[in-house]
Amino acid sequence: MCKISNFLRCLAAAFAGLLVISSCQPESKGFPTNKKEIMDAFVAGTLDESYVPAAFFIHFPGRDSKVGEGAVRSHLNYLLQTNADILKVQFEQRVSKIKGLDKQETWDSIKAIPTDFYRPTFEVIKKLNEYVGKDVYILPTVYSPYQVARQSLGDDNIAKAAVERPADLKRVLGYYATALEWFVNACKEIGIEGFYMTTQGGEMKYYYIPGFFEEQIKPFDLQIMNLCQKDSKLTILHICDWEGTYDDLTRYVDYPGDIVNTPLVLNGTPFTVTDGEKLFKRPILGGLDRHKEIISGTTEDVENVVKKAIADAPKGRIMIGAECTVSSAPIENIHAAVNAAHHAGAEK
Numbered sequence: 571m572c573k574i575s576n577f578l579r580c581l582a583a584a585f586a587g588l589l590v591i592s593s594c595q596p597e598s599k600g601f602p603t604n605k606k607e608i609m610d611a612f613v614a615g616t617l618d619e620s621y622v623p624a625a626f627f628i629h630f631p632g633r634d635s636k637v638g639e640g641a642v643r644s645h646l647n648y649l650l651q652t653n654a655d656i657l658k659v660q661f662e663q664r665v666s667k668i669k670g671l672d673k674q675e676t677w678d679s680i681k682a683i684p685t686d687f688y689r690p691t692f693e694v695i696k697k698l699n700e701y702v703g704k705d706v707y708i709l710p711t712v713y714s715p716y717q718v719a720r721q722s723l724g725d726d727n728i729a730k731a732a733v734e735r736p737a738d739l740k741r742v743l744g745y746y747a748t749a750l751e752w753f754v755n756a757c758k759e760i761g762i763e764g765f766y767m768t769t770q771g772g773e774m775k776y777y778y779i780p781g782f783f784e785e786q787i788k789p790f791d792l793q794i795m796n797l798c799q800k801d802s803k804l805t806i807l808h809i810c811d812w813e814g815t816y817d818d819l820t821r822y823v824d825y826p827g828d829i830v831n832t833p834l835v836l837n838g839t840p841f842t843v844t845d846g847e848k849l850f851k852r853p854i855l856g857g858l859d860r861h862k863e864i865i866s867g868t869t870e871d872v873e874n875v876v877k878k879a880i881a882d883a884p885k886g887r888i889m890i891g892a893e894c895t896v897s898s899a900p901i902e903n904i905h906a907a908v909n910a911a912h913h914a915g916a917e918k
Contacts, residue, residue, distance in 0.1 A: 620915025624890035764804035773814030
């Protein structure tokens with residue numbers, strides 16, 4: 571245990587020496603001196619355009635990387651390897667599957683999960699905050715109640731319940747929302763200043779269910795996301811297309827989030843960073859397709875696509891990233907993408 575803790579301290583110390591002052595070296599006086607200041611300036615629109623913030627996200631392999639010191643070590647090591655501008659903490663805990671959901675008595679028997687169910691994830695965040703929270707925004711990933719419910723109920727059962735048992739579904743979603751509220755509040759109590767807020771449930775595949783998004787998805791989304799946003803300094807809204815496609819994002823315009831991470835395609839039509847910035851009137855996290863160069867290209871390919879993404883986006887309004895996780899991407903490609911963004915003005 572002591573050896574692991576010492577290793578984590580070494581990782582944190584190494585990161586402290588990897589801040590932007592050593593990678594960008596701008597001439598302008600008063601340039602940010604740590605990652606938090608970089609992101610503050612970016613959101614405020616005052617960051618020097620020679621530097622574009624960047625971050626990519628992965629799910630760490632192996633059970634030992636999900637909770638405990640193994641998760642802390644994985645997150646710190648990844649931050650050190652990539653030099654990303656934020657530390658997004660993965661949300662890896664899973665609720666148990668519930669069987670027999672074709673019966674009303676099963677729904678009647680569903681009880682709330684423990685309020686502090688997400689304490690193991692909270693403990694990872696607490697330790698990360700102790701190590702590097704002074705210099706970098708630690709953004710816990712906060713799933714929506716629907717996304718948590720999918721783990722225990724399953725998509726088909728949720729869709730069926732939305733039609734046949736909407737009151738039962740809303741009650742169960744409320745149970746998960748209570749646990750998520752505890753998680754968010756606990757993070758705030760230890761000084762966490764931002765969140766990575768995710769949503770699903772508005773995909774086209776659910777359009778056949780009348781009122782599904784308006785009654786079962788959005789109210790719970792806003793309940794949790796507004797709590798995340800309150801008194802926070804940096805939040806990112808992630809509209810996840812991992813489980814299905816969208817054809818319209820206007821229903822999310824009133825969602826909170828200082829930065830928005832959108833799908834790249836709406837019903838077969840490209841949706842660019844410029845499109846996202848115009849719709850949401852906020853900076854956009856994106857520019858790279860999680861299926862393409864970041865996964866299978868060379869580092870030179872990645873550098874070129876980053877440069878193009880920055881050139882095509884509204885100036886000062888893009889944070890380089892992908893539309894979702896890039897877990898199979900070579901670490902050298904992720905580092906190359908971040909480095910290219912950080913040196914966006916090197917060739918000017």
